[in-house]
Amino acid sequence: MTNFLNPIVLQRADPFVYRHTDGFYYFTGSHPLYDRIILRRAAHLNGLHDAPEYVVWKKHKSGPMSHLIWAPEIHRIKDKWYIYFAAAPNEEIEDDTFNHRMFVIENESDNPIKGKWIEKGEIKTEWPTFALDATTFEHKGIQYYVWAQQDLNIKGHSNIYIAEMDNPWTLSTRPAMLSKPELPWEIKGFWVNEGPSVLMKNEKVFITYSASATGPEYCMGMLTADANDDLLDPKSWTKSKEPVFQSYSPNNQFGPGHNSFTVSENGKEDILIYHARNYTEIDGDPLYDPNRHARAQKIQWDEGGNPIFSVPVPDERWTPRLPEVVTK
Incomplete structure (x- = not known):
């Protein structure tokens, strides 16, 4: 059983953890100044708290990459490292939201x-609107x-899409929309589906995502598909009717979400990584409150997998x- 000293990292929202074959956990997340991409690494998840942080x-x-650097994720694809992130050309609001697009950088080293990180450019979709959280x-x-x-023909700030890739910076199929904000818990403050994360187990594919505004109302939903089904077909996916993870005042945990998944050191336990605050009294815009700390906890599994x-x-x-x- 893995015990975590939460928070595992302070003030790094949208946390993403990748456990590599070298035995290290690699951590990145949104820096509250929104001006950089950081990495930490440690042999244990608890070690990330005091690990050196590298820009x-x-x-x-x-x-286009000069403002509001959000939600980086580090991935290993065909022996190269990639970090996906969102950036904007300014901090202006247009069409009721920001002007983010999605970008990727590449690193060939071990x-x-x-x-050295090389910019591979924008991940372009079929239409130029607010896009993030890849x-x-x-x-x-x-x-x-x-x-x-965002689809300007659909009410809300963002929907969840999927596509196949030709290479790590190019899509090869048309986007398929898997979810849009429509349920009561997805439209509190803002109509939002964002921050998708993928977990595969028990012959199923799960996509968790976050919904509503970024205060205490922020929560997680989930999409489920059979691993043998066509993942580009929206009909293959079933959407949870209720949040699967949300604020819990008895534990002083509020607005949990924008999660990722990793595994324990022995590879036998699945671990949920997420951010949350331990208070609700936020001064000003919750987006600029720096205390969304990264946390970890073990996932249990039911009889249905x-x-x-x-x-x-x-x-x-x-x-x-x-x-x-x-x-740091």
Whole structure:
């Protein structure tokens, strides 16, 4: 049984953890200054808290990658490292949201902290609107790309889409929409489906995603498909009618979401990585409150082979409400 000293990393929202074959956990997430991409690595998830933090990329002075660097994810594809992230040319609001697009950088070295990162450009979809939170996974020899994007013909800020990839920076099929914000718990404050993450087990493919505004109402939903079905067919997917993970005041955990998945050191336990706050009194826009800390907890499984996320566990280490951004 793995015990976690939550929070495992302070002030790094949208946390993503990748466990590599070298035995290290690689961590990235949104820096609250929204101006850089960071990496940490440690042999244990608890070790990420005090691990050195490396800045591997910084925003441009101008242009499409010059503002609001959000939700990086690090992936290993065909012996190369890739970090997917969203960036905007400004901080203006158009069509009721920001102007983000999705980008990727590549590193050919064995160690992504020391190697050189090369910009591979924008991941272009079929229409130019607010797009973010990309993830990728391989299934039956096919590389898939899953992301959130706005469709101006659909009410809301973002929907969840999937497509196949020709290479790590190019889509090869038309996007298929898997989910849009429509249920009561998906439209609190904002109409949002975002932050997709993929978990494959028990001959099933699960996509979790986050919904509603980024305060205490933020929560996780889930899509489920049979591993043998056509993943590009929206009919292959079943959407949870209720949140699968949400705020739990008895444990002082609020707005859990934008998760990723990893495994325990022995590879036998599936681990949920997510961010949450331990208070609800937010001054100003929740987006700019820096204290969405990264947390981890073990996933249980039911008899039908579906994940049980339960409730967010209480913090194991004392965490003050930090008014300023922590940099390392």
